[in-house]
Amino acid sequence: xxxxxxxxxxxxxxxxxxxxxxxxxxxxNPFRARAYxxxxxxxxxxxxxxxxxxxxxxxxxxxxxxxxxAAHVGELIEKGTCAEREQLARKVPPGLPELLRIEGMGxxxxxxxxxxxxxxxxxxxxxxxRSGTIxxxxxxxxxxxxxxxxxxxxxxxxxxxxxxYRALPAxxxxxxxxxxxxxxxxxxxxxxxxxxxxxxxxxxxxVAATDPAPVTSAFTHMAEVAxxxxxxxxxxxxxxxxxxxxxxxxxxxxxxxxxxxxxTGSKAHSIALRKRGLRRGxxxxxxxVFDRRGRRKGGDTEEQMYRALGxxxxxxxxxxxxxxxxxxxxxxxxxxxEEKDVLGDLHVHSKASSDGHSTVxxxxxxxxELGRRYLAITDHSRSRPLGLDAERLAQHVEHIRGLTSRxxxxxxxxxxxxxxxxxxxxxxxxxxxxxxVVASIHAHFNDPSPKMTERMVRAMRSGVVHVLGxxxxxxxxxxxxxxxxxxxxLEIARETGVALEVNAQPERLDLSDQACRLAKAAGVPVVIxxxxxxxxxxxxxxxxVWVARRGWLEKGDVxxxxxxxxxxARLRRKGPVIANxxxxxxxxxxxxxxxxxx
DNA sequence: GCCGTTTTCGGCCCGACTGTTTTCAGTCG
Numbered sequence: 001x002x003x004x005x006x007x008x009x010x011x012x013x014x015x016x017x018x019x020x021x022x023x024x025x026x027x028x029n030p031f032r033a034r035a036y037x038x039x040x041x042x043x044x045x046x047x048x049x050x051x052x053x054x055x056x057x058x059x060x061x062x063x064x065x066x067x068x069x070a071a072h073v074g075e076l077i078e079k080g081t082c083a084e085r086e087q088l089a090r091k092v093p094p095g096l097p098e099l100l101r102i103e104g105m106g107x108x109x110x111x112x113x114x115x116x117x118x119x120x121x122x123x124x125x126x127x128x129x130r131s132g133t134i135x136x137x138x139x140x141x142x143x144x145x146x147x148x149x150x151x152x153x154x155x156x157x158x159x160x161x162x163x164x165y166r167a168l169p170a171x172x173x174x175x176x177x178x179x180x181x182x183x184x185x186x187x188x189x190x191x192x193x194x195x196x197x198x199x200x201x202x203x204x205x206x207v208a209a210t211d212p213a214p215v216t217s218a219f220t221h222m223a224e225v226a227x228x229x230x231x232x233x234x235x236x237x238x239x240x241x242x243x244x245x246x247x248x249x250x251x252x253x254x255x256x257x258x259x260x261x262x263x264t265g266s267k268a269h270s271i272a273l274r275k276r277g278l279r280r281g282x283x284x285x286x287x288x289v290f291d292r293r294g295r296r297k298g299g300d301t302e303e304q305m306y307r308a309l310g311x312x313x314x315x316x317x318x319x320x321x322x323x324x325x326x327x328x329x330x331x332x333x334x335x336x337x338e339e340k341d342v343l344g345d346l347h348v349h350s351k352a353s354s355d356g357h358s359t360v361x362x363x364x365x366x367x368x369e370l371g372r373r374y375l376a377i378t379d380h381s382r383s384r385p386l387g388l389d390a391e392r393l394a395q396h397v398e399h400i401r402g403l404t405s406r407x408x409x410x411x412x413x414x415x416x417x418x419x420x421x422x423x424x425x426x427x428x429x430x431x432x433x434x435x436x437v438v439a440s441i442h443a444h445f446n447d448p449s450p451k452m453t454e455r456m457v458r459a460m461r462s463g464v465v466h467v468l469g470x471x472x473x474x475x476x477x478x479x480x481x482x483x484x485x486x487x488x489x490l491e492i493a494r495e496t497g498v499a500l501e502v503n504a505q506p507e508r509l510d511l512s513d514q515a516c517r518l519a520k521a522a523g524v525p526v527v528i529x530x531x532x533x534x535x536x537x538x539x540x541x542x543x544x545v546w547v548a549r550r551g552w553l554e555k556g557d558v559x560x561x562x563x564x565x566x567x568x569a570r571l572r573r574k575g576p577v578i579a580n581x582x583x584x585x586x587x588x589x590x591x592x593x594x595x596x597x598x
Numbered sequence: 599g600c601c602g603t604t605t606t607c608g609g610c611c612c613g614a615c616t617g618t619t620t621t622c623a624g625t626c627g
Binding site for chain 1: 599600601602603604609610611612613614615616617618619623624625626627
């Protein structure tokens with residue numbers, strides 16, 4: 001049977017999460033709801049298709065998944081649904097779970113408006129707010145109603161979360177300003193931005209100051225603030241004119257490390273740390289680590305927090321409770337790839353084809369400024385508007401080769417389309433002389449999974465492809481990944497020596513972090529490429545590095561960390577791939593199985 | 599529903615802030 005591993009896990013996680021929501025709404029034991037919620041998070045975080053774990057009968061080895069939930073998962077895999085969910089869904093009107101996603105509406109409030117007013121839809125909730133009938137519900141007052149109307153408006157306006165590249169610059173601007181406020185000793189961006197998540201919910205900021213008042217005031221009086229949502233002595237929230245929410249927490253300097261750890265999250269990571277602390281008689285909070293008698297054992301720095309738990313400092317990108325704590329405990333944390341490790345860029349467009357806006361010379365100059373040692377010029381092939389045919393490609397290559405004495409070294413390449421039948425958009429003999437052939441899918445995204453997978457397999461087996469470009473085709477918030485069998489693609493990539501791209505265009509980030517982890521487990525190396533269409537986009541490479549880091553990748557997993565000669569030797573190679581010299585057996589990577597397999 | 603280097607039963611992370619209250623429930627992160 002055909003499956004799409006990453007989606008498959010996400011779908012199962014979604015179903016478990018739905019059950020959790022339904023349980024919250026129907027009352028009963030809230031810990032039961034939490035168990036489902038936690039299980040959903042675990043499944044979502046798996047770096048292996050859950051179907052494979054299920055087939056091995058190892059579901060209950062996963063943390064947070066016992067007999068009962070394992071049975072539900074099995075049922076979901078086999079039938080696509082499960083009785084538990086169906087049964088719960090019958091108790092609750094459709095539409096009710098959506099109300100939970102409105103800010104300020106928790107399970108108690110949703111159940112209250114449902115039971116006392118029969119409200120089950122967002123529209124009806126809005127109407128009840130406007131007419132005032134909602135005031136009959138206990139603990140509903142005029143202020144809340146006003147906030148609720150605003151939250152409903154935001155709920156409707158919000159299509160998914162904000163991509164990192166939109167939130168990061170805003171956060172950087174604000175934090176730079178707060179650093180200059182009076183009495184500030186330290187200031188950092190925290191939350192999902194610090195973890196470099198691909199999308200973020202809101203901006204979390206942390207400041208250490210001897211006097212919180214001036215900082216809070218500076219924050220709430222910024223020009224870009226549209227509304228002050230909450231304001232207290234240590235914590236305040238504003239809505240920016242861009243629509244983003246920004247949270248500021250101000251702590252004493254001695255608590256900065258504890259607060260930074262706490263505010264960076266993820267929530268799941270922090271909970272796991274606190275539980276670990278409890279087992280050792282330690283209480284963790286945003287103020288520090290405390291022993292049973294309440295004596296403070298540290299918290300000035302994040303390192304102290306982790307050390308108190310017997311752990312080394314864990315990079316923020318790994319803090320998702322996906323095995324990093326177990327890995328840290330056993331000295332098995334990856335030495336994550338860094339931006340400075342990446343020596344060159346293997347996917348860049350020039351004016352020679354359709355959509356590039358800079359000349360090859362301009363790109364080379366800008367790449368040199370960024371310290372790149374090599375740069376592959378990979379313009380589009382003929383199927384793209386104004387793309388290169390064999391003749392224009394030859395001229396283009398000649399032009400590039402005429403510039404090879406420049407720094408960085410220029411590689412003549414192409415981004416060739418993978419056509420609907422899996423053949424390439426240019427003859428193999430036109431592609432064979434090129435130093436970097438990136439093959440990508442740009443059309444017919446709706447092919448069924450088997451056909452799409454076969455297109456990629458055929459392209460990889462052409463013998464002339466070095467890199468599979470933006471493998472899933474997704475665009476954040478715009479286009480979902482197309483259906484394909486990632487496990488199969490990884491298998492063939494390994495067989496043919498083709499590297500998978502981590503496309504660093506910030507609205508692509510494709511491969512995703514989770515797919516990077518799967519690639520590593522399958523022994524397939526990646527290249528991190530900017531896919532720049534203008535000199536200003538060459539710097540986007542950092543977004544790709546962050547994805548790779550979130551995917552646990554090390555320098556040795558990324559081919560363009562190699563010096564040019566070694567890179568070219570690797571790109572020529574068509575045998576089975578072994579990551580950067582150190583032989584890596586494919587291995588199983590589960591959410592918390594790192595400790596047991598490494 | 600899950601879990602155990604205190605436990606197979608009895609717990610389940612912890613604190614800030616708001617609104618609606620007059621001592622606190624609910625939500626959020």
